[in-house]
Amino acid sequence: MAGAGADIVVAHVGLTTAGSIGAATSLTLEDATSAVQAMADAARAVHPHILVLCHGGPIATPADAAYVLGRTRGVHGFYGASSMERIPVEVAIADCVREFTSLRLPECD
DSSP: OTTTTOSEEEEEOSSOOOSTTOOSOOOOHHHHHHHHHHHHHHHHHHOTTOEEEEEBTTBOSHHHHHHHHHTOSSOOEEOOSTTTTHHHHHHHHHHHHHHHHTOOOOOOO
16 A cells, blocks of 8 residues: 555554454454554555554554554554444443343332
8 A cells, every 4th residue: 555655554453353243363462563563664664654553453442552552663543443433332332231230120019
């Protein structure tokens, strides 16, 4: 993509693993970080001013993204999809249902 003139490259490290329908297998966060760095380096070797975003695999929470961004050079941010729309909704719904199902019901005659 860098060779084709793209201004932005997404360093995609696989299907997101979190949530109820997330991928069953993935890289570790450490291995994903190394892969993101390798992709960023390869893209920048072709296009020195390209923007690089990380995405996917085990990068599913803000803490995961912070981990990757804190351990890479020249990665400009995170591209969110399931991690920003599907997974937070799943968590919120599960928490809400858990609260309702834990209600103590009054005795009825």
